[in-house]
Amino acid sequence: ETGVTQTPRHLVMGMTNKKSLKCEQHLGHNAMYWYKQSAKKPLELMFVYNFKEQTENNSVPSRFSPECPNSSHLFLHLHTLQPEDSALYLCASSPPSGGAYEQYFGPGTRLTVT
């Protein structure tokens, strides 16, 4: 595997389900990000992790719970979601987030909440 991978690519879940999104980067980066892309809004940053430590939580509801066990893996745990949470969830990575670095994105997980 190369670059940034995300699984699953598609997910349909009910409002009472619990599921997790997984992201893995193979670029040797130290920072990882979760973004949400809805149909009618710009890309929204959700969380930033730098060297496994969360450095940014962009006022995300607690029904989204991130986890970063190491610099290569990032999870987004989902529970009791709402239909408006249906979106494309993108993971990205970069060298440390404080530098002048571009972010590299995965293909995203298309989430549908029913």
Added chain:
Amino acid sequence: AQKVTQAQTEISVVEKEDVTLDCVYETRDTTYYLFWYKQPPSGELVFLIRRNSFDEQNEISGRYSWNFQKSTSSFNFTITASQVVDSAVYFCALRRGYGGSQGNLIFGKGTKLSVKP
């Protein structure tokens, strides 16, 4: 406040036409970074270019060129001799150079480019 405006929501051109995608940004920072990303139908954002605020030199990469003008706070992207494979949504983004939230990429709403054969 930081803001990126891509006024063109959708553009449709015929193959081999040149097309320019506009990007206007707002920031009070003196150090910042500008980016362009391409999002094909597969969904993955593909990095195209990064430009530092202190480097106004324009750049050309094959059929792609970028015009950075601090005087008008613009960072426009031109595709020369467009091809069907250029069809995608293109995002312009801004990031602060220092201070809090350095990792934040602030995206415009994107411009959907359709290139017809």
